[in-house]
Amino acid sequence: MKINTKIVLSSSAVFLGILGISLSFFPQELSLFLNLQAASFLFLQVMGALYFGFAMVNWMVKGSTIGGIYNRPIAIGNFSHFAIGALALLKYATKEMDSIPILIFTAAYTVFAIIFGLIVFTHPLNRT
Numbered sequence: 001m002k003i004n005t006k007i008v009l010s011s012s013a014v015f016l017g018i019l020g021i022s023l024s025f026f027p028q029e030l031s032l033f034l035n036l037q038a039a040s041f042l043f044l045q046v047m048g049a050l051y052f053g054f055a056m057v058n059w060m061v062k063g064s065t066i067g068g069i070y071n072r073p074i075a076i077g078n079f080s081h082f083a084i085g086a087l088a089l090l091k092y093a094t095k096e097m098d099s100i101p102i103l104i105f106t107a108a109y110t111v112f113a114i115i116f117g118l119i120v121f122t123h124p125l126n127r128t
Contacts, residue, residue, distance in 0.1 A: 008115050009062040017055035023048025067124030075120045082113035
């Protein structure tokens with residue numbers, strides 16, 4: 001099975017970019033929506049910068065060969081981020097099954113974790 005990494009990296013860049021911009025420019029609104037304390041504004045903005053930076057990395061390497069030994073740091077970074085995020089969200093989502101936004105983020109993180117796991121542990125070139 002050959003995974004089109006350009007589509008995966010582009011879609012993860014858009015996903016992370018939207019999160020990053022939202023957290024950077026609307027931390028007060030999002031903390032009210034998420035019922036967080038007022039002191040979380042700075043944390044949300046820094047987290048938004050992190051997401052946006054990761055989105056830019058994914059966008060910049062989307063045309064490169066990724067998988068196996070090729071661009072391994074990019075693949076491992078994405079796999080680690082999405083796998084750890086998916087596990088945390090899955091743990092939380094089991095308690096908050098009525099929260100649609102949490103379920104959507106959990107599904108997105110889980111799908112990206114599985115896809116990046118396949119990218120990390122499979123060879124990107126066709127076998128002849």
